[in-house]
Amino acid sequence: xxxxxxxxxxxxxxxxxxxxxxxxxxxxxxxxxxxxxxxxxxxxxxxxxxxxxxxxxxxxxxxxxxxxxxxxxxxxxxxxxxxxxxxxxxxxxxxxxxxxxxxxxxxxxxxxxxxxxxxxxxxxxxxxxxxxxxxxxxxxxxxxxxxxxxxxxxxxxxxxxxxxxxxxxxxxxxxxxxxxxxxxxxxxxxxxxxxxxxxxxxxxxxxxxxxxxxxxxxxxxxxxxxxxxxxxxxxx
Amino acid sequence: xxxxxxxxxxxxxxxxxxxxxxxxxxxxxxxxxxxxxxxxxxxxxxxxxxxxxxxxxxxxxxxxxxxxxxxxxxxxxxxxxxxxxxxxxxxxxxxxxxxxxxxxxxxxxxxxxxxxxxxxxxxxxxxxxxxxxxxxxxxxxxxxxxxxxxxxxxxxxxxxxxxxxxxxxxxxxxxxxxxxxxxxxxxxxxxxxxxxxxxxxxxxxxxxxxxxxxxxxxxxxxxxxxxxxxxxxxxx
DNA sequence: TAGATTGTTAATCGATTAACAATC
DNA sequence: TAGATTGTTAATCGATTAACAATC
Numbered sequence: 130x131x132x133x134x135x136x137x138x139x140x141x142x143x144x145x146x147x148x149x150x151x152x153x154x155x156x157x158x159x160x161x162x163x164x165x166x167x168x169x170x171x172x173x174x175x176x177x178x179x180x181x182x183x184x185x186x187x188x189x190x191x192x193x194x195x196x197x198x199x200x201x202x203x204x205x206x207x208x209x210x211x212x213x214x215x216x217x218x219x220x221x222x223x224x225x226x227x228x229x230x231x232x233x234x235x236x237x238x239x240x241x242x243x244x245x246x247x248x249x250x251x252x253x254x255x256x257x258x259x260x261x262x263x264x265x266x267x268x269x270x271x272x273x274x275x276x277x278x279x280x281x282x283x284x285x286x287x288x289x290x291x292x293x294x295x296x297x298x299x300x301x302x303x304x305x306x307x308x309x310x311x312x313x314x315x316x317x318x319x320x321x322x323x324x325x326x327x328x329x330x331x332x333x334x335x336x337x338x339x340x341x342x343x344x345x346x347x348x349x350x351x352x353x354x355x356x357x358x359x360x361x362x363x364x365x
Numbered sequence: 366x367x368x369x370x371x372x373x374x375x376x377x378x379x380x381x382x383x384x385x386x387x388x389x390x391x392x393x394x395x396x397x398x399x400x401x402x403x404x405x406x407x408x409x410x411x412x413x414x415x416x417x418x419x420x421x422x423x424x425x426x427x428x429x430x431x432x433x434x435x436x437x438x439x440x441x442x443x444x445x446x447x448x449x450x451x452x453x454x455x456x457x458x459x460x461x462x463x464x465x466x467x468x469x470x471x472x473x474x475x476x477x478x479x480x481x482x483x484x485x486x487x488x489x490x491x492x493x494x495x496x497x498x499x500x501x502x503x504x505x506x507x508x509x510x511x512x513x514x515x516x517x518x519x520x521x522x523x524x525x526x527x528x529x530x531x532x533x534x535x536x537x538x539x540x541x542x543x544x545x546x547x548x549x550x551x552x553x554x555x556x557x558x559x560x561x562x563x564x565x566x567x568x569x570x571x572x573x574x575x576x577x578x579x580x581x582x583x584x585x586x587x588x589x590x591x592x593x594x595x596x597x598x599x600x601x
Numbered sequence: 602t603a604g605a606t607t608g609t610t611a612a613t614c615g616a617t618t619a620a621c622a623a624t625c
Numbered sequence: 626t627a628g629a630t631t632g633t634t635a636a637t638c639g640a641t642t643a644a645c646a647a648t649c
Contacts, residue, residue: 137616141569145562149544153521163630170546175630176618183632191631192625209568216564227463228560233544237561239568278567285389301574302567308385308469310406318570320563324464325473326381327556328452331514331538332445332475333377334554338537373640399606411606412642419608427607428649607648617638624631 140181146171147178148204154197163194210238217243217276217300219291220283221251221261224306224324228280229257242274247287264294271298278302285309376417382407383414384440390433399430446474453479453512453536455527456519457487457497460542460560464516465493478510483523500530507534514538521545 150170154162164175164182182188182195185207189195205211216234218225221244228234229241244261246252252263262270270276279295281288281303288307295303302318305311308326313319386406390398400411400418418424418431421443425431441447452470454461457480464470465477480497482488488499498506506512515531517524517539524543531539538554541547544562549555 135615139616141573142566144569145559145565146546148565149559149562150546153545165630174618176620177616179630179632180617187632189631190625191623192629194630207569208565209572210565214564214568223463223466227459230459231560233561234564237565239561239564277571278564301571304563304567309389310382310386316574318567318574320567320570322558322560322563323381323385324467324558325469325475326385327540327558328450328470328475328514329381329384329444329446329473330378331540331554331556332450333380333443334556335513335537336445337377338552338554375640401606410642412644413640415606415608416641423608425607426649427647428605430606605649607646609646610644612641612643614641615639617636619636620634622631622633625629 136184140184143171143173143177143181144185144204144208147181148201148208148210151197151201151204155201159197161194162197162200164189167195205238212238214239214278215242215274215276216240216278216280216304217245217267217271217274217295218280218282219245219264219267219295220281220287220307221246221254221256222282225280225282226256228282229259239278241280242276243270245270247283267294268298271295271300276300278304281305281307281311283307372420376420379407379409379413379417380421380440380444383417384437384444384446387433387437387440391437395433397430398433398436400425403431441474448474450475450514451478451510451512452476452514452516452540453481453503453507453510453531454516454518455481455500455503455531456517456523456543457482457490457492458518461516461518462492464518465495475514477516478512479506481506483519503530504534507531507536512536514540517541517543517547519543 147167150167151162164178168175168178179189186203188200188203202211216239218229218241221229225244229244234241241257241259244256244259245264245267246261247264251261254261277300279300281291283291285307288305288309288311292303292305292311292313296313296317300317303311303313305319305321306324308323311319311321383403386403387398400414404411404414415425422439424436424439438447452475454465454477457465461480465480470477477493477495480492480495481500481503482497483500487497490497513536515536517527519527521543524541524545524547528539528541528547528549532549532553536553539547539549541555541557542560544559547555547557
Protein backbone atom coordinates (compact mmCIF):
# COMPACT_ATOMS: atom_id res chain seq x y z
CA UNK A 130 0.00 0.00 0.00
CA UNK A 131 2.81 2.42 0.69
CA UNK A 132 5.77 1.09 -1.29
CA UNK A 133 4.06 1.12 -4.65
CA UNK A 134 5.52 0.45 -8.00
CA UNK A 135 4.98 2.66 -11.01
CA UNK A 136 1.33 3.46 -11.53
CA UNK A 137 0.07 4.32 -15.03
CA UNK A 138 -1.38 7.84 -15.05
CA UNK A 139 -4.53 6.44 -16.61
CA UNK A 140 -5.00 4.06 -13.71
CA UNK A 141 -4.71 6.91 -11.23
CA UNK A 142 -7.41 8.76 -13.11
CA UNK A 143 -9.75 5.79 -13.03
CA UNK A 144 -9.45 5.63 -9.25
CA UNK A 145 -11.65 8.71 -9.02
CA UNK A 146 -14.21 7.09 -11.27
CA UNK A 147 -14.29 4.01 -9.08
CA UNK A 148 -14.78 6.20 -6.06
CA UNK A 149 -17.71 8.02 -7.66
CA UNK A 150 -19.29 4.74 -8.67
CA UNK A 151 -18.80 3.29 -5.21
CA UNK A 152 -20.38 6.32 -3.60
CA UNK A 153 -23.42 5.55 -5.75
CA UNK A 154 -23.48 1.96 -4.53
CA UNK A 155 -23.14 3.21 -0.97
CA UNK A 156 -26.12 5.52 -1.33
CA UNK A 157 -28.02 2.58 -2.78
CA UNK A 158 -27.28 0.63 0.36
CA UNK A 159 -24.98 -1.95 -1.21
CA UNK A 160 -22.35 -3.36 1.12
CA UNK A 161 -20.35 -5.39 -1.34
CA UNK A 162 -19.49 -5.04 -5.02
CA UNK A 163 -17.51 -7.16 -7.48
CA UNK A 164 -14.93 -5.92 -9.95
CA UNK A 165 -17.34 -6.98 -12.65
CA UNK A 166 -20.13 -4.74 -11.38
CA UNK A 167 -17.79 -1.84 -10.73
CA UNK A 168 -16.46 -2.14 -14.25
CA UNK A 169 -19.88 -2.43 -15.83
CA UNK A 170 -21.14 1.06 -15.21
CA UNK A 171 -17.89 2.54 -16.45
CA UNK A 172 -17.53 0.44 -19.59
CA UNK A 173 -14.33 -1.07 -18.34
CA UNK A 174 -13.36 -4.69 -17.81
CA UNK A 175 -13.29 -6.44 -14.48
CA UNK A 176 -9.63 -7.26 -15.05
CA UNK A 177 -8.82 -3.60 -15.39
CA UNK A 178 -10.57 -2.71 -12.17
CA UNK A 179 -8.69 -5.40 -10.26
CA UNK A 180 -5.43 -4.42 -11.90
CA UNK A 181 -5.87 -0.73 -11.14
CA UNK A 182 -6.68 -1.39 -7.51
CA UNK A 183 -3.81 -3.85 -7.22
CA UNK A 184 -1.35 -1.03 -7.86
CA UNK A 185 -2.30 0.31 -4.47
CA UNK A 186 -2.88 -2.77 -2.38
CA UNK A 187 -5.18 -5.70 -1.75
CA UNK A 188 -8.68 -4.52 -1.08
CA UNK A 189 -10.89 -7.41 -2.13
CA UNK A 190 -11.96 -10.75 -0.76
CA UNK A 191 -11.80 -13.68 -3.17
CA UNK A 192 -15.25 -15.11 -3.72
CA UNK A 193 -16.86 -12.04 -2.19
CA UNK A 194 -15.74 -8.86 -3.91
CA UNK A 195 -15.01 -5.50 -2.33
CA UNK A 196 -16.62 -4.07 0.78
CA UNK A 197 -18.09 -0.81 -0.44
CA UNK A 198 -17.41 1.21 2.70
CA UNK A 199 -13.90 -0.05 3.10
CA UNK A 200 -12.96 0.49 -0.51
CA UNK A 201 -14.35 4.01 -0.44
CA UNK A 202 -12.26 4.75 2.63
CA UNK A 203 -9.16 3.31 0.97
CA UNK A 204 -9.66 5.22 -2.24
CA UNK A 205 -10.24 8.44 -0.36
CA UNK A 206 -7.02 7.92 1.50
CA UNK A 207 -5.13 7.22 -1.72
CA UNK A 208 -6.64 10.20 -3.48
CA UNK A 209 -6.14 12.41 -0.46
CA UNK A 210 -9.77 13.33 0.04
CA UNK A 211 -9.82 11.82 3.50
CA UNK A 212 -8.15 14.98 4.70
CA UNK A 213 -9.33 18.54 4.12
CA UNK A 214 -7.76 20.55 1.33
CA UNK A 215 -8.04 24.30 1.30
CA UNK A 216 -8.26 25.92 -2.11
CA UNK A 217 -8.23 29.47 -3.43
CA UNK A 218 -9.98 30.63 -6.56
CA UNK A 219 -8.27 33.32 -8.60
CA UNK A 220 -10.53 35.16 -11.03
CA UNK A 221 -14.09 35.55 -9.85
CA UNK A 222 -15.93 35.97 -13.13
CA UNK A 223 -18.64 33.68 -14.41
CA UNK A 224 -16.89 30.46 -13.86
CA UNK A 225 -14.96 31.44 -10.76
CA UNK A 226 -18.05 32.50 -8.88
CA UNK A 227 -19.92 29.38 -9.97
CA UNK A 228 -17.08 27.25 -8.61
CA UNK A 229 -17.05 29.26 -5.39
CA UNK A 230 -20.64 28.14 -4.87
CA UNK A 231 -20.26 24.61 -6.25
CA UNK A 232 -21.31 22.07 -3.63
CA UNK A 233 -19.56 19.15 -5.29
CA UNK A 234 -16.18 20.32 -4.05
CA UNK A 235 -16.82 20.16 -0.34
CA UNK A 236 -18.69 16.91 -0.78
CA UNK A 237 -15.32 15.45 -1.74
CA UNK A 238 -13.36 17.16 0.99
CA UNK A 239 -12.29 20.39 -0.69
CA UNK A 240 -12.88 23.76 0.90
CA UNK A 241 -12.77 27.02 -0.99
CA UNK A 242 -11.00 29.21 1.53
CA UNK A 243 -10.47 32.41 -0.43
CA UNK A 244 -11.34 34.28 -3.61
CA UNK A 245 -9.11 36.72 -5.46
CA UNK A 246 -9.60 39.08 -8.34
CA UNK A 247 -7.49 41.80 -9.88
CA UNK A 248 -10.49 43.93 -10.78
CA UNK A 249 -10.97 46.61 -8.07
CA UNK A 250 -14.68 46.66 -8.84
CA UNK A 251 -14.98 43.05 -7.79
CA UNK A 252 -12.78 43.26 -4.73
CA UNK A 253 -14.86 43.46 -1.60
CA UNK A 254 -17.90 41.93 -3.24
CA UNK A 255 -19.18 38.63 -1.98
CA UNK A 256 -19.42 35.32 -3.86
CA UNK A 257 -20.43 32.03 -2.31
CA UNK A 258 -20.49 33.73 1.06
CA UNK A 259 -16.91 34.93 0.79
CA UNK A 260 -15.44 38.37 0.24
CA UNK A 261 -13.33 38.77 -2.87
CA UNK A 262 -9.81 39.86 -1.99
CA UNK A 263 -7.29 41.86 -3.98
CA UNK A 264 -4.38 39.99 -5.57
CA UNK A 265 -2.02 41.77 -3.22
CA UNK A 266 -3.31 39.64 -0.35
CA UNK A 267 -2.72 36.35 -2.14
CA UNK A 268 0.57 35.32 -0.56
CA UNK A 269 -0.44 36.24 2.94
CA UNK A 270 -3.83 34.56 2.69
CA UNK A 271 -2.43 31.37 1.22
CA UNK A 272 -0.12 31.13 4.18
CA UNK A 273 -2.67 32.04 6.82
CA UNK A 274 -5.40 29.76 5.47
CA UNK A 275 -2.99 26.96 4.63
CA UNK A 276 -4.23 26.96 1.04
CA UNK A 277 -2.59 24.12 -0.85
CA UNK A 278 -4.46 24.15 -4.14
CA UNK A 279 -5.05 27.09 -6.46
CA UNK A 280 -7.86 27.30 -9.01
CA UNK A 281 -7.28 29.56 -11.99
CA UNK A 282 -10.37 31.05 -13.62
CA UNK A 283 -8.90 34.15 -15.25
CA UNK A 284 -8.71 34.93 -18.97
CA UNK A 285 -6.12 32.94 -20.92
CA UNK A 286 -3.72 35.85 -21.24
CA UNK A 287 -3.30 36.13 -17.47
CA UNK A 288 -3.16 32.45 -16.65
CA UNK A 289 0.62 32.11 -16.57
CA UNK A 290 1.09 35.20 -14.47
CA UNK A 291 -1.48 33.97 -11.94
CA UNK A 292 0.10 30.52 -11.90
CA UNK A 293 3.46 32.11 -11.12
CA UNK A 294 1.98 34.03 -8.21
CA UNK A 295 0.23 30.96 -6.83
CA UNK A 296 3.45 28.99 -7.03
CA UNK A 297 5.37 31.79 -5.36
CA UNK A 298 2.74 31.86 -2.63
CA UNK A 299 3.42 28.19 -1.98
CA UNK A 300 0.46 26.22 -3.32
CA UNK A 301 1.21 22.57 -4.08
CA UNK A 302 -1.17 22.12 -6.97
CA UNK A 303 -3.01 24.17 -9.57
CA UNK A 304 -6.26 23.48 -11.38
CA UNK A 305 -6.28 25.63 -14.50
CA UNK A 306 -9.51 26.48 -16.29
CA UNK A 307 -7.98 29.08 -18.60
CA UNK A 308 -7.71 27.92 -22.22
CA UNK A 309 -3.97 28.33 -22.27
CA UNK A 310 -1.09 26.07 -21.42
CA UNK A 311 0.62 26.96 -18.22
CA UNK A 312 4.08 26.03 -16.99
CA UNK A 313 4.83 25.29 -13.36
CA UNK A 314 7.86 23.88 -11.54
CA UNK A 315 8.00 20.10 -11.31
CA UNK A 316 7.33 20.35 -7.59
CA UNK A 317 3.84 21.72 -8.23
CA UNK A 318 1.06 19.51 -9.59
CA UNK A 319 -1.04 20.77 -12.45
CA UNK A 320 -4.36 19.73 -13.94
CA UNK A 321 -6.12 21.63 -16.67
CA UNK A 322 -9.71 21.70 -17.79
CA UNK A 323 -10.56 23.53 -20.98
CA UNK A 324 -14.33 23.63 -21.20
CA UNK A 325 -14.51 24.63 -24.86
CA UNK A 326 -12.09 21.83 -25.63
CA UNK A 327 -14.62 19.35 -24.29
CA UNK A 328 -17.21 20.63 -26.71
CA UNK A 329 -14.65 20.38 -29.49
CA UNK A 330 -14.04 16.75 -28.67
CA UNK A 331 -17.76 16.22 -28.71
CA UNK A 332 -18.24 17.78 -32.12
CA UNK A 333 -15.28 15.79 -33.38
CA UNK A 334 -16.84 12.56 -32.15
CA UNK A 335 -20.19 13.45 -33.67
CA UNK A 336 -18.62 14.21 -37.04
CA UNK A 337 -16.46 11.14 -36.86
CA UNK A 338 -19.47 8.93 -36.26
CA UNK A 339 -21.20 10.64 -39.15
CA UNK A 340 -18.27 10.12 -41.50
CA UNK A 341 -18.19 6.55 -40.36
CA UNK A 342 -21.82 5.99 -41.15
CA UNK A 343 -21.36 7.56 -44.54
CA UNK A 344 -18.50 5.22 -45.29
CA UNK A 345 -20.87 2.48 -44.24
CA UNK A 346 -18.11 1.03 -42.11
CA UNK A 347 -18.60 -0.91 -38.95
CA UNK A 348 -15.16 -0.23 -37.50
CA UNK A 349 -14.98 3.39 -36.37
CA UNK A 350 -12.22 5.84 -37.19
CA UNK A 351 -11.92 6.55 -33.53
CA UNK A 352 -13.01 3.93 -31.04
CA UNK A 353 -16.14 5.34 -29.37
CA UNK A 354 -14.62 5.70 -26.00
CA UNK A 355 -13.27 7.93 -23.39
CA UNK A 356 -12.94 11.65 -23.47
CA UNK A 357 -12.93 14.27 -20.79
CA UNK A 358 -12.37 12.35 -17.64
CA UNK A 359 -12.86 9.03 -19.25
CA UNK A 360 -16.25 8.44 -17.77
CA UNK A 361 -18.30 7.08 -20.56
CA UNK A 362 -20.86 4.43 -20.98
CA UNK A 363 -23.20 3.32 -23.64
CA UNK A 364 -26.27 1.21 -23.76
CA UNK A 365 -28.67 0.16 -26.47
CA UNK B 366 -7.91 13.51 -45.11
CA UNK B 367 -11.24 11.80 -45.59
CA UNK B 368 -10.41 8.11 -45.75
CA UNK B 369 -8.55 7.94 -42.50
CA UNK B 370 -7.24 4.94 -40.73
CA UNK B 371 -7.83 4.26 -37.05
CA UNK B 372 -6.98 7.27 -34.93
CA UNK B 373 -5.98 6.76 -31.29
CA UNK B 374 -8.47 8.54 -29.02
CA UNK B 375 -5.57 10.26 -27.31
CA UNK B 376 -4.42 11.73 -30.61
CA UNK B 377 -7.86 13.13 -31.27
CA UNK B 378 -7.78 14.81 -27.90
CA UNK B 379 -4.42 16.40 -28.57
CA UNK B 380 -5.78 17.98 -31.73
CA UNK B 381 -7.69 20.45 -29.62
CA UNK B 382 -4.56 21.29 -27.70
CA UNK B 383 -2.69 21.96 -30.91
CA UNK B 384 -5.51 24.20 -32.03
CA UNK B 385 -5.40 26.19 -28.81
CA UNK B 386 -1.66 26.55 -29.05
CA UNK B 387 -1.86 27.61 -32.68
CA UNK B 388 -4.48 30.22 -31.89
CA UNK B 389 -1.95 31.65 -29.46
CA UNK B 390 0.71 31.75 -32.18
CA UNK B 391 -1.79 33.39 -34.49
CA UNK B 392 -2.56 36.13 -31.99
CA UNK B 393 1.18 36.61 -31.59
CA UNK B 394 1.42 37.21 -35.33
CA UNK B 395 3.37 34.08 -36.20
CA UNK B 396 2.78 32.76 -39.70
CA UNK B 397 4.70 29.52 -39.47
CA UNK B 398 5.44 27.03 -36.70
CA UNK B 399 7.43 23.80 -36.51
CA UNK B 400 6.35 20.56 -34.89
CA UNK B 401 9.14 21.15 -32.40
CA UNK B 402 7.74 24.51 -31.30
CA UNK B 403 4.18 23.26 -31.21
CA UNK B 404 5.24 20.34 -29.06
CA UNK B 405 7.32 22.47 -26.73
CA UNK B 406 4.56 24.38 -25.01
CA UNK B 407 2.57 21.22 -24.49
CA UNK B 408 5.38 19.05 -23.19
CA UNK B 409 5.06 16.67 -26.09
CA UNK B 410 7.61 15.55 -28.62
CA UNK B 411 7.86 16.85 -32.15
CA UNK B 412 7.45 13.31 -33.43
CA UNK B 413 4.16 13.01 -31.66
CA UNK B 414 2.83 16.23 -33.13
CA UNK B 415 3.75 15.13 -36.65
CA UNK B 416 2.35 11.68 -36.06
CA UNK B 417 -0.94 13.00 -34.69
CA UNK B 418 -1.42 15.36 -37.59
CA UNK B 419 -0.45 12.67 -40.08
CA UNK B 420 -3.52 10.68 -39.07
CA UNK B 421 -5.58 13.36 -40.75
CA UNK B 422 -3.50 14.43 -43.70
CA UNK B 423 -0.37 16.24 -44.79
CA UNK B 424 -0.36 19.76 -43.48
CA UNK B 425 3.30 20.69 -43.27
CA UNK B 426 6.04 21.79 -45.62
CA UNK B 427 9.38 20.02 -45.21
CA UNK B 428 12.03 22.52 -44.26
CA UNK B 429 9.44 25.11 -43.34
CA UNK B 430 6.95 23.76 -40.84
CA UNK B 431 3.23 24.43 -40.68
CA UNK B 432 1.43 27.55 -41.85
CA UNK B 433 -0.38 28.71 -38.73
CA UNK B 434 -3.51 29.99 -40.47
CA UNK B 435 -3.87 26.98 -42.68
CA UNK B 436 -3.32 24.47 -39.90
CA UNK B 437 -5.85 26.25 -37.72
CA UNK B 438 -8.37 26.07 -40.53
CA UNK B 439 -7.64 22.38 -41.07
CA UNK B 440 -7.92 21.52 -37.40
CA UNK B 441 -11.15 23.44 -37.07
CA UNK B 442 -12.57 21.52 -39.96
CA UNK B 443 -11.48 18.21 -38.48
CA UNK B 444 -12.83 19.10 -35.06
CA UNK B 445 -16.00 20.49 -36.54
CA UNK B 446 -15.66 24.00 -35.16
CA UNK B 447 -15.63 25.51 -38.62
CA UNK B 448 -19.40 25.15 -38.63
CA UNK B 449 -21.77 26.43 -35.96
CA UNK B 450 -23.05 24.02 -33.34
CA UNK B 451 -26.14 24.81 -31.37
CA UNK B 452 -26.19 23.57 -27.81
CA UNK B 453 -28.76 23.44 -25.03
CA UNK B 454 -27.98 23.57 -21.34
CA UNK B 455 -30.15 21.52 -19.03
CA UNK B 456 -30.00 22.54 -15.38
CA UNK B 457 -29.49 26.23 -14.81
CA UNK B 458 -27.99 26.25 -11.35
CA UNK B 459 -24.55 27.61 -10.47
CA UNK B 460 -22.63 25.87 -13.12
CA UNK B 461 -25.32 25.90 -15.79
CA UNK B 462 -25.78 29.63 -15.63
CA UNK B 463 -22.04 30.22 -15.62
CA UNK B 464 -21.75 28.13 -18.77
CA UNK B 465 -24.66 30.00 -20.33
CA UNK B 466 -22.59 33.16 -19.99
CA UNK B 467 -19.19 31.62 -20.78
CA UNK B 468 -17.60 33.40 -23.72
CA UNK B 469 -15.14 30.66 -24.51
CA UNK B 470 -17.81 28.54 -26.14
CA UNK B 471 -18.81 30.89 -28.90
CA UNK B 472 -15.19 31.79 -29.49
CA UNK B 473 -14.80 28.21 -30.68
CA UNK B 474 -18.00 28.14 -32.69
CA UNK B 475 -20.52 26.89 -30.18
CA UNK B 476 -23.78 28.69 -29.56
CA UNK B 477 -25.92 28.16 -26.50
CA UNK B 478 -29.37 28.22 -28.05
CA UNK B 479 -31.58 27.30 -25.12
CA UNK B 480 -31.69 26.75 -21.37
CA UNK B 481 -33.91 24.32 -19.52
CA UNK B 482 -34.71 23.66 -15.90
CA UNK B 483 -37.23 21.51 -14.12
CA UNK B 484 -37.64 23.96 -11.26
CA UNK B 485 -40.74 26.11 -11.89
CA UNK B 486 -39.18 28.93 -9.91
CA UNK B 487 -36.35 29.13 -12.41
CA UNK B 488 -38.45 28.80 -15.52
CA UNK B 489 -39.02 32.16 -17.14
CA UNK B 490 -36.01 33.73 -15.47
CA UNK B 491 -33.16 34.94 -17.63
CA UNK B 492 -29.55 33.70 -17.68
CA UNK B 493 -26.93 34.84 -20.14
CA UNK B 494 -29.59 36.81 -21.96
CA UNK B 495 -31.83 33.79 -22.48
CA UNK B 496 -35.11 32.79 -20.90
CA UNK B 497 -35.08 29.51 -19.00
CA UNK B 498 -37.63 27.09 -20.45
CA UNK B 499 -39.53 24.25 -18.81
CA UNK B 500 -38.40 20.70 -19.56
CA UNK B 501 -41.63 20.10 -21.41
CA UNK B 502 -40.41 22.29 -24.22
CA UNK B 503 -37.15 20.41 -24.66
CA UNK B 504 -38.04 18.21 -27.60
CA UNK B 505 -39.74 20.93 -29.56
CA UNK B 506 -36.97 23.46 -28.95
CA UNK B 507 -34.21 21.05 -29.87
CA UNK B 508 -35.94 20.50 -33.18
CA UNK B 509 -36.77 24.12 -33.88
CA UNK B 510 -33.33 25.44 -32.96
CA UNK B 511 -31.50 22.52 -34.54
CA UNK B 512 -29.72 21.82 -31.26
CA UNK B 513 -27.19 19.08 -31.76
CA UNK B 514 -25.32 19.05 -28.47
CA UNK B 515 -26.77 18.87 -24.97
CA UNK B 516 -24.99 20.04 -21.83
CA UNK B 517 -26.05 18.42 -18.56
CA UNK B 518 -25.60 20.47 -15.41
CA UNK B 519 -28.20 18.91 -13.15
CA UNK B 520 -27.57 17.02 -9.88
CA UNK B 521 -26.09 13.53 -10.27
CA UNK B 522 -29.34 11.77 -9.48
CA UNK B 523 -31.11 13.31 -12.46
CA UNK B 524 -28.32 13.02 -14.99
CA UNK B 525 -29.42 9.77 -16.60
CA UNK B 526 -33.00 10.89 -16.91
CA UNK B 527 -31.96 14.15 -18.56
CA UNK B 528 -29.60 12.30 -20.87
CA UNK B 529 -32.45 10.05 -21.94
CA UNK B 530 -34.63 13.03 -22.73
CA UNK B 531 -31.88 14.73 -24.70
CA UNK B 532 -31.29 11.58 -26.69
CA UNK B 533 -35.00 11.19 -27.32
CA UNK B 534 -35.10 14.80 -28.50
CA UNK B 535 -32.43 13.97 -31.05
CA UNK B 536 -29.18 15.55 -29.89
CA UNK B 537 -26.05 13.99 -31.39
CA UNK B 538 -23.74 14.53 -28.44
CA UNK B 539 -23.87 15.13 -24.71
CA UNK B 540 -21.45 16.92 -22.43
CA UNK B 541 -22.13 15.73 -18.90
CA UNK B 542 -21.01 17.74 -15.88
CA UNK B 543 -22.95 15.70 -13.33
CA UNK B 544 -20.72 13.50 -11.15
CA UNK B 545 -22.42 10.32 -12.29
CA UNK B 546 -21.86 7.94 -15.12
CA UNK B 547 -24.41 8.19 -17.83
CA UNK B 548 -25.32 5.69 -20.53
CA UNK B 549 -26.30 6.72 -24.03
CA UNK B 550 -26.85 4.80 -27.27
CA UNK B 551 -23.75 4.21 -29.35
CA UNK B 552 -25.09 6.66 -31.92
CA UNK B 553 -24.75 9.55 -29.48
CA UNK B 554 -21.34 10.93 -28.48
CA UNK B 555 -20.63 11.52 -24.83
CA UNK B 556 -17.98 13.46 -22.95
CA UNK B 557 -17.96 13.91 -19.22
CA UNK B 558 -16.32 16.44 -16.98
CA UNK B 559 -16.40 15.89 -13.26
CA UNK B 560 -15.03 19.02 -11.63
CA UNK B 561 -14.50 17.52 -8.21
CA UNK B 562 -12.69 14.64 -9.87
CA UNK B 563 -10.15 17.09 -11.22
CA UNK B 564 -9.41 18.31 -7.71
CA UNK B 565 -9.10 14.71 -6.58
CA UNK B 566 -6.53 14.05 -9.24
CA UNK B 567 -4.70 17.13 -8.11
CA UNK B 568 -4.62 16.09 -4.47
CA UNK B 569 -3.53 12.63 -5.55
CA UNK B 570 -0.65 14.07 -7.53
CA UNK B 571 0.36 16.33 -4.66
CA UNK B 572 0.37 13.44 -2.20
CA UNK B 573 2.15 11.21 -4.65
CA UNK B 574 4.91 13.75 -5.10
CA UNK B 575 5.15 14.05 -1.34
CA UNK B 576 5.38 10.29 -0.81
CA UNK B 577 8.00 10.25 -3.50
CA UNK B 578 10.08 12.87 -1.79
CA UNK B 579 9.77 11.02 1.47
CA UNK B 580 11.02 7.83 -0.14
CA UNK B 581 13.85 9.97 -1.43
CA UNK B 582 13.28 8.47 -4.85
CA UNK B 583 13.98 10.19 -8.10
CA UNK B 584 11.61 8.10 -10.19
CA UNK B 585 8.06 9.01 -9.35
CA UNK B 586 5.28 6.59 -8.53
CA UNK B 587 3.21 8.24 -11.18
CA UNK B 588 4.93 10.00 -14.04
CA UNK B 589 4.25 13.71 -13.51
CA UNK B 590 2.14 14.16 -16.55
CA UNK B 591 -1.22 14.61 -18.01
CA UNK B 592 -4.53 14.83 -16.27
CA UNK B 593 -7.74 16.57 -17.05
CA UNK B 594 -7.49 17.34 -20.70
CA UNK B 595 -3.89 16.43 -20.94
CA UNK B 596 -2.71 19.99 -21.15
CA UNK B 597 0.21 20.13 -18.85
CA UNK B 598 3.58 21.72 -18.88
CA UNK B 599 6.37 22.22 -16.50
CA UNK B 600 9.34 24.43 -16.36
CA UNK B 601 12.20 24.89 -13.92
C1' DT C 602 23.82 24.23 -52.26
C1' DA C 603 23.34 23.70 -47.06
C1' DG C 604 20.09 23.75 -43.42
C1' DA C 605 15.75 22.75 -41.75
C1' DT C 606 11.88 20.12 -41.17
C1' DT C 607 8.47 17.18 -42.83
C1' DG C 608 5.91 12.40 -43.19
C1' DT C 609 6.63 7.71 -42.24
C1' DT C 610 8.86 3.36 -41.01
C1' DA C 611 10.54 0.20 -37.63
C1' DA C 612 11.76 -0.42 -32.83
C1' DT C 613 10.52 0.47 -28.17
C1' DC C 614 7.83 1.09 -24.65
C1' DG C 615 3.69 0.82 -21.82
C1' DA C 616 -1.03 -0.50 -20.88
C1' DT C 617 -4.79 -3.80 -21.30
C1' DT C 618 -6.60 -8.30 -21.32
C1' DA C 619 -7.16 -13.29 -20.73
C1' DA C 620 -6.42 -16.87 -17.93
C1' DC C 621 -5.88 -19.24 -13.69
C1' DA C 622 -4.21 -20.74 -9.12
C1' DA C 623 -5.37 -19.16 -4.62
C1' DT C 624 -8.97 -18.12 -1.47
C1' DC C 625 -13.23 -17.25 0.68
C1' DT D 626 -18.13 -28.95 -0.94
C1' DA D 627 -19.36 -26.05 -5.08
C1' DG D 628 -19.53 -21.44 -6.72
C1' DA D 629 -17.71 -17.05 -6.92
C1' DT D 630 -14.28 -13.82 -7.24
C1' DT D 631 -9.89 -12.17 -6.09
C1' DG D 632 -4.71 -10.87 -7.19
C1' DT D 633 -1.27 -11.73 -10.50
C1' DT D 634 1.20 -13.68 -14.39
C1' DA D 635 2.10 -13.96 -19.25
C1' DA D 636 0.46 -12.72 -23.81
C1' DT D 637 -1.57 -9.25 -26.58
C1' DC D 638 -2.41 -5.13 -28.07
C1' DG D 639 -1.74 -0.22 -28.93
C1' DA D 640 0.71 4.09 -28.61
C1' DT D 641 5.05 6.65 -28.52
C1' DT D 642 9.59 7.52 -30.05
C1' DA D 643 13.84 7.51 -32.76
C1' DA D 644 15.61 7.71 -37.01
C1' DC D 645 15.89 8.94 -41.72
C1' DA D 646 14.87 9.50 -46.69
C1' DA D 647 12.29 12.94 -49.08
C1' DT D 648 11.53 17.72 -49.74
C1' DC D 649 11.52 22.58 -49.50
